[in-house]
Amino acid sequence: MLCERSQFVLQGLKCRRTFVTVSKAAEKVFSDTSSAAFLAAAGNLNSVPQLHVTGRANVGKSTLFNAVLGRKTLLHTSSKAGRTRELNFYRVGKDPGKLVLVDAPGYGARGKREWGELFDGYLETRKQLRRVYILFNAKHGLNETDTSMLQHLSQYLISKEGTQPFTLQSVITKVDLVPSNQVAAAIAQIKKDIFAAAPLCLPPILTSCEMDPAFGIETLRKNIAEACELA
Ligand SMILES: Nc1nc2c(ncn2[C@@H]2O[C@H](COP(=O)(O)OP(=O)(O)OP(=O)(O)O)[C@@H](O)[C@H]2O)c(=O)[nH]1
């Protein structure tokens, strides 16, 4: 199932081959963790693929992408919702970089209206955008705002010409917060809710940054390399 959906999204790439090359590619892209850097301006990055991270405030966006970049504090995190207040661009690898991660403010009750407008403008205009990662808290599941965001993002997934400008990948965070005997049911419910709201959204990658070692990071790195077609 995952295979078929990946194949669809990658427009015909052979699955087995994709996973082999992607695995090596992910190793290469993320091997030099010291070279990840915050970019104040994104003007000179027109040829570098970009990935966008979204999710409700406090879901763990910045923490998860620190883990992906192999850094503890590059992206600012906080126990208080609303820490990230603008679109922040991070280069992966030495200048000019292999790809750029864009960390965004959280949406939801504590998100602000203008953050939404900023996000939409970005989705509509950013040609280099390859994949949007939407994160859900394993313990909280999806609420109405999450469902609305999935439906909203779905509108951008297929253009009028029938092409797919970018793909949408779901990620479940904070799996450690769900008691082990309830994990399977919680994940099944989240998958069902994601599919109901956005059938084109790729099935979730499970993660936890509180486990030692953090869980799901390699899978996410491979997924990123795949999205950017880095061989
Ligand atoms: N238990 C647990 N806590 C986590 C995990 N990931 C992040 N957190 C905690 O969740 C809180 C919010 O993390 P952030 O990464 O700042 O969340 P965010 O989605 O970037 O938040 P905003 O920028 O405010 O939208 C912090 O206290 C993190 O330590 C996880 O996997 N498990």
Ligand SMILES: [Mg+2]
């Ligand atoms: Mg944040």
